[in-house]
Amino acid sequence: MSERLDHLARRVEDDRFFLASALADYARSERLDDVGLARFLGCAVGALTTLRLCRRPAGDAATFRAALAQIAAYGGVDRVALAAIVRRADALDGLRADTAATAHDGRGTLLAAREREGTESDEGRAAPGDEEGRRR
């Protein structure tokens, strides 16, 4: 894989246009390095550059699903894992947007999690296909 491609793939990690932004957000949230991320996706580390430079899926549900399937096939990665990554990144974007909105009026946001009685906590529940990717 070209060094230049790798460099550009890193450069666009803050650019929401590219899938690189979703991969970076997910990796940060799970504290994964490239090896861990590739393992979660079921691909070689070298395939991450290909994924990073694809366009981040967006749009309505059908368009989103079709884009995910196309990227997964193109990059040779697990479609379910890829979906989990993008959905996590989208959720994180939503939280950031909410935080930014409430910060403007001077009010902070407190988040609290509480275990439901008789069930696992949210933290303990694994996301689909998550087992391989966990660092722990």
Place this chain on the structure above:
Amino acid sequence: MDEAPGSERAAWARGLHARLLRDDPTATHELIAHYLDPLADWLERQYPRLGDPHLCTTAAEDALLALLRNLRSYEPARRSLWGYLRMSARGDLLNLLRAERRHGSRRAPLEAVELSPLAGNNEWARPYAPAQPTDDDTEEQSPAPVVTGMTPQEEQVLALMDAGERKTIAYALALGMAELPAAEQRRAVKRVKDRLQKRLMRGGGGR
């Protein structure tokens, strides 16, 4: 990277551009994978005396990212995608060079900083302190275009030069001079090319 009209490569490039316009998610990688290295290599060959070859890579990246952010800036009917990207990358490189020169002209020499042997740097040998902001905010403005005020014909000539066109008649056609005798065509085309070269050199680039 020849994308001569009617060639398979040209058809592929047009198809790729159409896919990008349809938000095809993998077309972005295909564009970058196909053009990034050749574009950066081409810039390095055009500007072999640059102090920092990474500037060529950055300019190539900038050109591809700019296209992706504004796909309609490229008109397939006007020139090949390869020709468009070379023109765009050359402009980005020259803007980077200009920015480097502006930055360099504001750097203070290390001799301007006096480090007192006593605790605290509260005495300066000279009044100038490198960290002082200047009033000139030109670095914050958008980079100026490489060659301004080009006529559409001059743009076509530049595109032909970028594409490595050697035939005088091609330039003569672009300039509307195809009816002139061959010797006059050659002289007129040479004048236009020399003028464009000089304007590019003043902008910091060259062939």
